[in-house]
Amino acid sequence: MLLFLPLALPFTTAVLTLLAWRTPGLRRTISLAGALALLVSGGAILARVLETGPFAEQAGGWPAPFGITLVADGLAAAFVALTGLTAVLALIFARADVTAAEEHAGFHPLVHAMLAGISGAFLTGDLFNMYVWFEVMLISTFGLLVIGSGTLDGAMKYVGLNLIGTVAFITGVGLLYGTTGALNMADLHARLMDRADAPVLVAAALLVFAFAAKAALAPLHFWLPASYHTPAFTTSALFAALLTKVGVYALLRVFSLVFDTPGTPIASLLLGLALVSMLIGCLGALVMPSVRRVLGFSITASIGAMVLGLAVGTPLALAAAVLYAGQDVLVKAGLFLGAGAIHRTTGSEDLARSGGLWRGQPFVALLILVPALALAGMPPFSGFWPKLMLVRATLEAGEGWLAAAVLVMGLLTLIAMARVWADAVWAAGPAEATPARLPAAMLVPLAVLAVLVVAAGIWAGPLVAFAETVAGQILDPTAYIAAVMGQPVAGGTP
Amino acid sequence: MELLLAVLVGALVAAGAYLMMSGRTLPYLFGLTMISNAANLAIFATGRLTFGKPPLVPGDAETLAGAANPLPQALILTAIVIGFGLLVFALALALKSYRGLGTDDIDAAAAEERT
Numbered sequence: 001m002l003l004f005l006p007l008a009l010p011f012t013t014a015v016l017t018l019l020a021w022r023t024p025g026l027r028r029t030i031s032l033a034g035a036l037a038l039l040v041s042g043g044a045i046l047a048r049v050l051e052t053g054p055f056a057e058q059a060g061g062w063p064a065p066f067g068i069t070l071v072a073d074g075l076a077a078a079f080v081a082l083t084g085l086t087a088v089l090a091l092i093f094a095r096a097d098v099t100a101a102e103e104h105a106g107f108h109p110l111v112h113a114m115l116a117g118i119s120g121a122f123l124t125g126d127l128f129n130m131y132v133w134f135e136v137m138l139i140s141t142f143g144l145l146v147i148g149s150g151t152l153d154g155a156m157k158y159v160g161l162n163l164i165g166t167v168a169f170i171t172g173v174g175l176l177y178g179t180t181g182a183l184n185m186a187d188l189h190a191r192l193m194d195r196a197d198a199p200v201l202v203a204a205a206l207l208v209f210a211f212a213a214k215a216a217l218a219p220l221h222f223w224l225p226a227s228y229h230t231p232a233f234t235t236s237a238l239f240a241a242l243l244t245k246v247g248v249y250a251l252l253r254v255f256s257l258v259f260d261t262p263g264t265p266i267a268s269l270l271l272g273l274a275l276v277s278m279l280i281g282c283l284g285a286l287v288m289p290s291v292r293r294v295l296g297f298s299i300t301a302s303i304g305a306m307v308l309g310l311a312v313g314t315p316l317a318l319a320a321a322v323l324y325a326g327q328d329v330l331v332k333a334g335l336f337l338g339a340g341a342i343h344r345t346t347g348s349e350d351l352a353r354s355g356g357l358w359r360g361q362p363f364v365a366l367l368i369l370v371p372a373l374a375l376a377g378m379p380p381f382s383g384f385w386p387k388l389m390l391v392r393a394t395l396e397a398g399e400g401w402l403a404a405a406v407l408v409m410g411l412l413t414l415i416a417m418a419r420v421w422a423d424a425v426w427a428a429g430p431a432e433a434t435p436a437r438l439p440a441a442m443l444v445p446l447a448v449l450a451v452l453v454v455a456a457g458i459w460a461g462p463l464v465a466f467a468e469t470v471a472g473q474i475l476d477p478t479a480y481i482a483a484v485m486g487q488p489v490a491g492g493t494p
Numbered sequence: 495m496e497l498l499l500a501v502l503v504g505a506l507v508a509a510g511a512y513l514m515m516s517g518r519t520l521p522y523l524f525g526l527t528m529i530s531n532a533a534n535l536a537i538f539a540t541g542r543l544t545f546g547k548p549p550l551v552p553g554d555a556e557t558l559a560g561a562a563n564p565l566p567q568a569l570i571l572t573a574i575v576i577g578f579g580l581l582v583f584a585l586a587l588a589l590k591s592y593r594g595l596g597t598d599d600i601d602a603a604a605a606e607e608r609t
Contacts, residue, residue: 128569135576142583152591153604156519159584160600163526166580170573171533174566178540226604 002048003057003070005041006080006119009034014112024103031108032091038115039084046077050466054473056125056483064484065184069125073480074470075322076122079249082329083118086241087111089445093337094234096344096441098148102232105147111238114140121246125484127173127258128183130250134169134214137246138162141239148231155230161223165213172206175199176258186484188258189477196264204259204266208273211254215247217273217307218280221300225284228299229292229349233340236292241333244299248306248325252318255310256474262313271311275405277304282412286419291339291349294420295332298375301409302328308402309390317393318471323463324386327374327456331383334371334449341368341442342424345435351420356429364438365425370450372421374457376414382456385464495543499535506532519588519598523581530577534570541566 013034020027048055054073058064072080091111098107117137124130145155177183179199180191192200213220224244228236255261255270281301288294302324309321339349341364346354358365374381387410394402429435456463473480506528513525541563551558592598595606 128572132572132576135580139580139583142580142587146587152587152594153602156587156591156600159580159587160519160522160526163530163580163584166577167526167530167533170530170569171536174533174537174540174569177566177569178537 001057002041002045003055003072003123004059006038006045006084006123007070007116009037009041010112010116010119013037014109014116017108017112018106024100027103027108028091028095031112032088034112035084035087035091035115038119039081039088042077042081042084042119045072046081048072049074049077054480054483056486063486064125065182065187068129069184069186069484070123071125071186071480071484072123073473073483074466075249075252075474078322078326078466078470079122079245079329080119082326083115083122083242086238086329086333087115089333089448090234090238090241090337093237093340093442093445094232096439097234097340098232102147106143107147107232107235110140110143110147111235114144114238118242118246122249125186126184127176127188127254131166131169131173134246134250135166137243138166141243144235144239145227145231148235151230153230154227158223158227161220162213165210165220168206168213169210172203172210175203175206179203184484185253185257186477186481189481192259194260196260200259201265204255205269207254208251208266208269211247211250212273213247215244215251215303215307216277216300217247217303218277218300221277221280224299225288225293225296228296229290233292233336233343237333237336237340240295240299240336241329244303245325245329248303248321251307252310252321252325252474256318257477257480261310267311267313270307274304274308274311275402277301277307278405278409279304282409282416285416286412289351291342291351291354291420291424292336294351294416295335295339298413298416299332301413302332302375305387305390305406305409308406309386309393312393312397312399312402314393314397315468315471315475316389316396318474319464319467320386320389320393322470322474323389323467324383326463326467327382327386327453330449330452330456331371331374334446334453335368335375337442337446337449338368338371341438341446344442345438346424346429347436349424351423353430354424355427356435357425359428360435361438364443364446365421367443367446367450368425369421370453372417373414374453376417377410378414380454380457382453382460384457385460386467389464496539499539499543503532503536503539506535517600519591519600522600523584523588526584527577527581530573534573534577537566537570537573 016030017027056071059068117133120133182188216224261267277300281297284297285294306321306324309317343349348354374383377383377387390406391403510525510528513521544562547561
């Protein structure tokens with residue numbers, strides 16, 4: 001039953017928030033309670049995975065590979081828990097950020113439908129169901145983007161370009177079924193072992209395209225900087241923290257479990273996409289004129305670094321990718337909510353027009369500085385360790401130039417973040433007006449995220465150990481497959 | 495039959511890609527619809543194409559030998575439903591965007607922002 005909770009709870013919450021349509025206060029309370037319940041269920045799944053290793057549940061008792069399988073291993077469980085945490089913090093922030101008109105247009109039901117889609121994509125054990133959960137997520141984000149945006153231009157590009165990825169996804173899944181007769185990922189693992197013939201590679205290429213578009217890897221990233229600066233800050237924080245991670249999760253899952261990636265053309269393709277993303281993301285972040293536009297490009301750069309870990313493929317590199325993706329959820333949420341705080345206090349998020357926060361409210365300014373430095377990979381913040389692991393992994397693999405690429409990306413990100421912080425926070429505001437006070441509902445999530453980012457940097461030992469366990473599960477999916485197929489686990493401690 | 499379907503899929507993708515490169519919202523969405531239908535037809539072909547078989551298993555047999563696999567058809571059914579919903583949403587969005595901007599040029603808003 002446990003694995004169905006992260007799907008059932010958000011859907012139930014979505015319905016309840018619809019029923020409470022006429023009472024905004026009740027609607028917000030239900031919404032926040034639903035997010036808390038999602039966090040608790042994600043935590044319970046994570047605790048069970050840590051205790052007993054990967055486990056699976058079959059909908060309606062139909063045995064795998066015929067039924068609908070939900071399965072949690074370390075990677076899926078950690079991401080579901082992080083989804084719940086981000087949702088709770090974002091919905092607290094939303095109390096001060098999201099307008100009554102946006103709430104009336106369906107903000108809360110759409111957020112929870114999106115959360116259900118995200119949790120489903122993390123927990124499903126079946127490739128076609130992953131497509132369906134992607135669609136649930138996508139259609140909810142369409143709604144969220146439209147209700148929060150003044151202009152529809154960004155939404156139009158987001159919709160148009162994401163639909164191409166959708167078509168590639170379903171075509172790849174269809175071809176894979178046509179050539180193997182299976183859709184369950186654990187089943188596909190056995191059937192695709194040692195296969196690299198044309199239909200399999202075509203399906204793999206289509207899935208790389210679909211997931212890379214979802215993860216905003218360059219050159220398929222154009223929808224992201226065109227749209228993420230348009231909706232409410234809460235919405236873009238949820239998007240930035242979670243949506244691209246679903247793409248990264250799908251790459252990590254499918255190109256380890258389903259396809260045997262190391263040493264194939266797929267690994268080279270992923271490596272190329274990763275490097276181009278790191279370069280384009282950093283260069284774009286250096287020139288953009290407003291806080292969220294800079295952050296939009298920096299998402300592409302971070303995703304590139306995560307995919308670099310997958311492309312290198314050694315245990316340490318995969319652990320780095322997992323840790324990078326996990327801590328980046330908190331960092332991106334902190335930065336986008338920080339952009340909201342800048343906008344609230346100074347009236348603008350344009351680098352040229354905002355500023356003055358440092359003089360008026362230095363505490364808030366510091367809360368924004370913490371995730372900015374973490375994004376650049378400065379110690380002692382959470383972003384430092386995965387970058388260090390990635391540099392070490394590339395050096396151990398004998399690819400010194402990849403280590404150099406990671407370091408250059410860190411430097412360029414630091415310059416981009418310094419520019420944002422100096423212009424939008426540190427510099428005096430153009431009007432010399434004192435910035436407005438930040439409401440407690442905005443201050444609390446920012447403070448919690450900053451504390452978590454610092455804590456994850458200082459007490460990184462257990463997190464690194466967990467990331468290494470997850471990387472082990474990714475590289476040797478025996479326990480995962482045994483959990484899905486219902487065989488006794490052979491030596492199956494996580 | 496497979497050859498005919500393959501040619502049709504190719505023609506639909508070619509026409510769809512051409513429309514999508516027009517730089518206008520409505521032709522873009524029509525092109526996208528063509529490509530997603532081409533994808534559905536390609537998946538349809540992976541489940542074997544058979545003519546005139548009754549959907550009944552003979553009394554002494556376990557399976558219906560030589561018949562088309564119904565699972566890809568079920569996948570397509572799901573994909574059609576999802577694709578239809580997304581298309582309707584995208585069309586409504588395109589219409590609203592056209593009413594707001596007075597043009598269906600995809601880059602109009604960005605060009606306006608630059609000036």
